[in-house]
Amino acid sequence: xxxxxxxxxxxxxxxxxxxxxxxxxxxxxxxxxxxxxxxxxxxxxxxxxxxxxxxxxxxxxxxxxxxxxxxxxxxxxxxxxxxxxxxxxxxxxxxxxxxxxxxxxxxxxxxxxxxxxxxxxxxxxxxxxxxxxxxxxxxxxxxxxxxxxxxxxxxxxxxxxxxxxxxxxxxxxxxxxxxxxxxxxxxxxxxxxxxxxxxxxxxxxxxxxxxxxxxxxxxxxxxxxxxxxxxxxxxxxxxxxxxxxxxxxxxxxxxxxxxxxxxxxxxxxxxxxxxxxxxxxxxxxxxxxxxxxxxxxxxxxxxxxxxxxxxxxxxxxxxxxxxxxxxxxxxxxxxxxxxxxxxxxxxxxxxxxxxxxxxxxxxxxxxxxxxxxxxxxxxxxxxxxxxxxxxxxxxxxxxxxxxxxxxxxxxxxxxxxxxxxxxxxxxxxxxxxxxxxxxxxxxxxxxxxxxxxxxxxxxxxxxxxxxxxxxxxxxxxxxxxxxxxxxxxxxxxxxxxxxxxxxxxxxxxxxxxxxxxxxxxxxxxxxxxxxxxxxxxxxxxxxxxxxxxxxxxxxxxxxxxxxxxxxxxxxxxxxxxxxxxxxxxxxxxxxxxxxxxxxxxxxxxxxxxxxxxxxxxxxxxxxxxxxxxxxxxxxxxxxxxxxxxxxxxxxxxxxxxxxxxxxxxxxxxxxxxxxxxxxxxxxxxxxxxxxxxxxxxxxxxxxxxxxxxxxxxxxxxxxxxxxxxxxxxxxxxxxxxxxxxxxxxxxxxxxxxxxxxxxxxxxxxxxxxxxxxxxxxxxxxxxxxxxxxxxxxxxxxxxxxxxxxxxxxxxxxxxxxxxxxxxxxxxxxxxxxxxxxxxxxxxxxx
Numbered sequence: 001x002x003x004x005x006x007x008x009x010x011x012x013x014x015x016x017x018x019x020x021x022x023x024x025x026x027x028x029x030x031x032x033x034x035x036x037x038x039x040x041x042x043x044x045x046x047x048x049x050x051x052x053x054x055x056x057x058x059x060x061x062x063x064x065x066x067x068x069x070x071x072x073x074x075x076x077x078x079x080x081x082x083x084x085x086x087x088x089x090x091x092x093x094x095x096x097x098x099x100x101x102x103x104x105x106x107x108x109x110x111x112x113x114x115x116x117x118x119x120x121x122x123x124x125x126x127x128x129x130x131x132x133x134x135x136x137x138x139x140x141x142x143x144x145x146x147x148x149x150x151x152x153x154x155x156x157x158x159x160x161x162x163x164x165x166x167x168x169x170x171x172x173x174x175x176x177x178x179x180x181x182x183x184x185x186x187x188x189x190x191x192x193x194x195x196x197x198x199x200x201x202x203x204x205x206x207x208x209x210x211x212x213x214x215x216x217x218x219x220x221x222x223x224x225x226x227x228x229x230x231x232x233x234x235x236x237x238x239x240x241x242x243x244x245x246x247x248x249x250x251x252x253x254x255x256x257x258x259x260x261x262x263x264x265x266x267x268x269x270x271x272x273x274x275x276x277x278x279x280x281x282x283x284x285x286x287x288x289x290x291x292x293x294x295x296x297x298x299x300x301x302x303x304x305x306x307x308x309x310x311x312x313x314x315x316x317x318x319x320x321x322x323x324x325x326x327x328x329x330x331x332x333x334x335x336x337x338x339x340x341x342x343x344x345x346x347x348x349x350x351x352x353x354x355x356x357x358x359x360x361x362x363x364x365x366x367x368x369x370x371x372x373x374x375x376x377x378x379x380x381x382x383x384x385x386x387x388x389x390x391x392x393x394x395x396x397x398x399x400x401x402x403x404x405x406x407x408x409x410x411x412x413x414x415x416x417x418x419x420x421x422x423x424x425x426x427x428x429x430x431x432x433x434x435x436x437x438x439x440x441x442x443x444x445x446x447x448x449x450x451x452x453x454x455x456x457x458x459x460x461x462x463x464x465x466x467x468x469x470x471x472x473x474x475x476x477x478x479x480x481x482x483x484x485x486x487x488x489x490x491x492x493x494x495x496x497x498x499x500x501x502x503x504x505x506x507x508x509x510x511x512x513x514x515x516x517x518x519x520x521x522x523x524x525x526x527x528x529x530x531x532x533x534x535x536x537x538x539x540x541x542x543x544x545x546x547x548x549x550x551x552x553x554x555x556x557x558x559x560x561x562x563x564x565x566x567x568x569x570x571x572x573x574x575x576x577x578x579x580x581x582x583x584x585x586x587x588x589x590x591x592x593x594x595x596x597x598x599x600x601x602x603x604x605x606x607x608x609x610x611x612x613x614x615x616x617x618x619x620x621x622x623x624x625x626x627x628x629x630x631x632x633x634x635x636x637x638x639x640x641x642x643x644x645x646x647x648x649x650x651x652x653x654x655x656x657x658x659x660x661x662x663x664x665x666x667x668x669x670x671x672x673x674x675x676x677x678x679x680x681x682x683x684x685x686x687x688x689x690x691x692x693x694x695x696x697x698x699x700x701x702x703x704x705x706x707x708x709x710x711x712x713x714x715x716x717x718x719x720x721x722x723x724x725x726x727x728x729x730x731x732x733x734x735x736x737x738x739x740x741x742x743x744x745x746x747x748x749x750x751x752x753x754x755x756x757x758x759x760x761x762x763x764x765x766x767x768x769x770x771x772x773x774x775x776x777x778x779x780x781x782x783x784x785x786x787x788x789x790x791x792x793x794x795x796x797x798x799x800x801x802x803x804x805x806x807x808x809x810x811x812x813x814x815x816x817x818x819x820x821x822x823x824x825x826x827x828x829x830x831x832x833x834x835x836x837x838x839x840x841x842x843x844x845x846x
Contacts, residue, residue, distance in 0.1 A: 001056040003030065003086060005063065007037055008099065009047040016069035016077045023070040024079060030054040030063050030086070039070045059087045067104055080104025091365075093227070093311050093321075098280065210253050213276050213285055214245075217313040220283070226317050230340050232363035233381070234677070235388040239346045239402035239610060240395070243354040247343050248318040250398070252308065258398065259289070265390050267294030269301075285310040293326070296383070302328040318343040323365070334368040337380055346402065347613040355402050357611070360388065374717030402610075441486040448483065515640045516572035519546055521580070522634035523553055523564045527616075530597050530623035531560055532586050539587040540597060542631070546570055546580045555587045572640060575649070576681055577604055578707045578725050582631070584619060598624025602635065605707055605725065608679055609637050639681075646683050649706060653685065661685065672703060676710050676723050692720070693746070693775035694764050702776060709749070711762060711776075722759035728752055730771065741777040749774040 007026050016022045021042040028035045033054050040046035054063070062083045069077040082102050089097055240247060250258050254273065263271045274288040289306040304326045312319040320341040326332045339362045346355030362384055364377050464470050471477040512518050521544055532538050537558040544551045549570055556562035570577075580602040585594035598619025602612065612635040619629040650661045664672075664684045672684040685704045691697035692711055698720060700713025710723035728751045735746040753770040756763075763772040821828075 003054040003056050003063070003089065004051060005054065005065075006051045007048045007065075009045070009049070010067065011045040013044045013046065013067070013069075013079060015044060016071075016079065022077075022079070024067055025070060027066045027068060028052055028054075028063065029066075031057070031061055056086055059090055061086050065102075078107065080106060094224075210249070210255070210276060213278070214248075214313060214315075216278075216282070217285055217310055218315045221312065221314040223314070224312060226312060226342055226344060227319050227321075227340065229342075229359060229361035230338060230363035232361065233674075234359060234361050235339075235384060236358060236360040236392055237608070238358055238392070240356050240358060241349065241353055241400045241402055242356050244316055244318065244343050244345050244356045247356045247358065247399070248313075251341065251343075252320060258394070262391060262394055263291055265394050266387060268292060269294075285313075299329055302326050302332075316345050331370055331372055331376060334366060334370045335376055335380075336365045336367065337384070338363050338365050339384075347610060349402065377717065437486070437489055441490045444483060444486060512569035512571050514572035516574050517576045518572050518638050518640055519570040519577050519580070520636045520638075521551070521568045521570075522636075523566045523568065524632035524634065525561065525563045525565075526559075526584070526629070526631050527561055528627045528629045529560050529562070529584065530586075530627045530629060532595050532597070532623070533558075536560075538597060540584050541587060542582055542584050544568060544580060544582050546577050547573055575706055576639075577637065578727055579603055579605075580635070582617070584624075584629070584631070596621060596623075598629045600631070602633075604637060605678060605682065605723075609635075609681075612636075650685070672705070675712060676703075676708070676721070678705075678708070682707060688779050690776050691778040692762060693741070693777055694762070697777070699778075711774075720762065722762045724751060724756035724759045728755035744778045746775055746777045747779075749776070 005028060007028070010024065010026075013022050013024050019042065021044060023039050023041050024043070024046045025039040026037040026048065035052040035054075037048045037050050040048065062085050064081065064083055066081040067079040069079055071077055082104055084097075089095065242250070250256050254275065259273060260271055263269075268291040271291040272289070274290075276285055276287045278284070279286055286307060286309045289308060291304055291306075292301055293304050295301040304324055307323045307325075309321050309323075310318070311321050318341075322339045322341070324337045324339065339360060342357075342359045342361075344357045344359075346357040349355055364373075364380060366373060370376070458469070458472070460466065461472075462470065471480055512520075523542055526540060526542075529538055529540050537560055539555055539557050540559065540562055541555040542553040542564075544553075547570070551568040551570065553564055553566050553568075556564070581599070582602070583599040584597040586597050587594060598621040600617045600619050602617065604612075612633075614634055615632075617631050617633055618624075619631065623629070646663060650663060654661050669683045672678070673680065673682055682705050685706065687701050687703045689699070690702050691699050692713065698713050698715065700711055700720065703710040703712070703723075706726075708723040708725055709729075711721070713720040729749060730752045731750040733748040733750070735741075735748060737743050737745055751772045751774075756772050759774075760766070760772055762774060764775045765773045767773070
């Protein structure tokens with residue numbers, strides 16, 4: 001990764017020289033990399049306009065920016081400095097902090113800050129990600145202050161005097177520039193959420209309505225993708241019977257009563273909702289919402305300030321980032337809580353009404369490092385969980401949530417409306433053969449036939465003999481060559497057309513057979529498919545693959561945006577499908593290998609089935625990414641066997657393992673699904689305590705479900721979590737116990753090449769062919785050679801939302817020694833108190 005830093009200008013630099021000016025320059029350091037700007041002579045408001053590039057190896061590094069005054073005869077004078085974490089740039093919108101003014105700080109934080117500002121622009125160019133990031137940002141411009149000219153002249157004259165210079169030599173914290181607000185001091189501390197006091201001219205007009213602001217944002221939208229969920233977790237993921245635009249107005253419009261109703265439900269008082277204002281030249285829309293939170297068992301009533309910013313609005317999709325600060329709580333100045341509201345269109349309902357998909361996620365943004373990080377995260381997680389439970393209840397009372405049954409009934413209506421466009425073979429032939437190659441070949445053929453009829457037989461000459469007529473000139477030779485090439489081209493076209501008509505998409509409309517998990521895919525259309533033919537078009541068709549079974553669509557002639565409207569059903573499967581692979585080919589005839597126009601993968605484990613009812617799938621590959629190709633699909637997965645899926649699957653597992661497997665409770669399955677972000681149909685089979693071997697063993701839990709193998713560990717607040725699919729596994733080996741594995745067998749899971757890349761941070765090694773290898777050891781149940789633990793019913797799987805996932809009650813340990821002694825309990829506890837009794841016990845044990 002590469003970090004690009006632009007140092008633009010500074011103002012109100014203290015006068016460090018006798019002449020009342022300074023010779024400032026800027027030094028930048030990231031790790032061992034250093035850069036320096038040019039020196040601007042005799043100025044207090046220098047302008048540099050230089051850019052520097054740094055190679056980023058660790059996101060936890062900080063960029064140190066120091067402003068110095070050049071001195072020819074002594075050491076350069078220190079003016080001020082600031083630090084910016086690289087992770088702030090990486091986490092910022094569009095991977096850029098934009099153009100921001102920062103206050104410079106002295107080396108000693110106890111000293112008073114110098115009131116001067118440095119304008120700095122940062123942008124990150126992530127070369128290992130296929131999608132490029134724009135340089136726009138929600139950061140704001142500096143406040144434009146009207147300085148008092150007379151006061152500046154008085155201070156400047158004082159600085160030119162010898163007394164002023166001597167004073168500066170003994171007091172480096174001499175205040176010179178005009179005093180700025182204390183808010184400007186905070187700009188250095190929190191650059192990614194800094195606010196400006198200068199707005200666009202449109203924001204000064206208080207009469208501008210929220211509707212007009214939305215229209216202005218929609219007109220500026222550049223088609224960027226909706227932001228992904230924040231890493232802290234998902235607080236709400238629900239469909240509602242309401243249009244996205246109306247839901248956006250309900251939650252964020254100044255005229256909406258929902259925020260005040262929510263404040264009453266949550267017990268918050270003194271809500272003050274500020275107006276929406278444009279900032280950063282009209283690029284971002286923000287407002288401030290402050291209130292006093294109700295007291296809890298842990299903290300008293302405190303004031304909370306919430307800064308809400310629109311990061312996307314296109315009329316159908318809305319994304320609002322809320323940054324909540326509570327400085328009055330303990331360690332409140334070290335963190336902020338960020339909540340992301342994402343509103344997107346949902347599937348069309350049978351009643352014809354619109355639906356909206358609301359997803360709310362969160363994360364902690366630590367502004368300073370603290371040892372209480374884990375405690376703060378757990379407290380914030382619990383508080384957000386309670387708050388958004390009340391939020392969900394009030395929202396469901398206001399608007400109706402979508403029932404999953406309604407979406408299921410919508411399948412027949414949606415598929416019934418799809419009608420493949422009927423076309424006759426003659427019409428397709430005219431469309432396919434109506435090109436310059438065919439027309440010119442026909443014309444030349446007729447011309448030659450007419451010439452043969454009119455011309456008289458030529459005499460035999462040269463090397464000719466009866467039955468062999470050779471060209472008599474260079475012109476005749478060229479014409480013959482052109483006729484042969486044109487004829488070959490026409491024969492290829494005819495052959496491709498005839499073969500394509502045989503492949504009419506015979507899989508379209510074929511009903512699935514059997515009972516179980518039924519997968520139905522509706523191929524609607526394609527967009528921006530790569531043109532690989534000389535005509536500027538392609539002849540695309542799509543191949544779907546799931547669980548080793550394939551379905552092929554029809555071929556569309558000379559189309560870059562084909563319309564299919566074809567339905568494909570896969571025969572019922574005993575287990576829920578994990579992945580649907582699809583690839584788009586360009587038909588090149590029966591004898592040539594088809595050219596791939598792009599491929600994609602639909603992961604049912606990572607996707608919500610309701611989201612797949614109407615989805616655009618982007619294609620991957622060189623041609624597809626260059627043209628931004630994508631397919632419009634409607635995918636439905638349903639179980640035709642009824643509600644005994646879990647019981648039947650576990651019975652099958654019991655026969656294979658030879659042990660009884662107990663059905664987990666709905667609460668346990670729900671916690672398992674939330675932990676890994678799995679769909680509702682995924683259920684837990686079993687879980688084991690073990691160590692994940694990488695450089696050092698990491699204790700955690702291994703989870704098994706019908707489609708995935710997952711691992712989770714929480715070591716002092718540092719969480720490790722990943723999973724991969726069963727069908728991605730190429731080989732499983734059991735290695736004998738060694739001293740390095742602490743006397744237990746080691747299970748080595750090897751994935752297929754290129755598979756499971758999302759879980760690569762948990763792999764110990766990766767071979768040359770791209771196979772990831774995961775090492776698991778120290779299984780508790782191995783001491784009794786048990787694959788399935790018999791006490792699974794007594795276990796309780798705690799949700800990660802509570803902050804503690806790994807419990808001692810989950811570990812099955814064998815009894816070493818037990819006895820009953822007629823002594824008080826406190827006497828036994830002295831064994832662990834570090835006193836004389838513990839010393840004697842340790843000495844006795846050697």
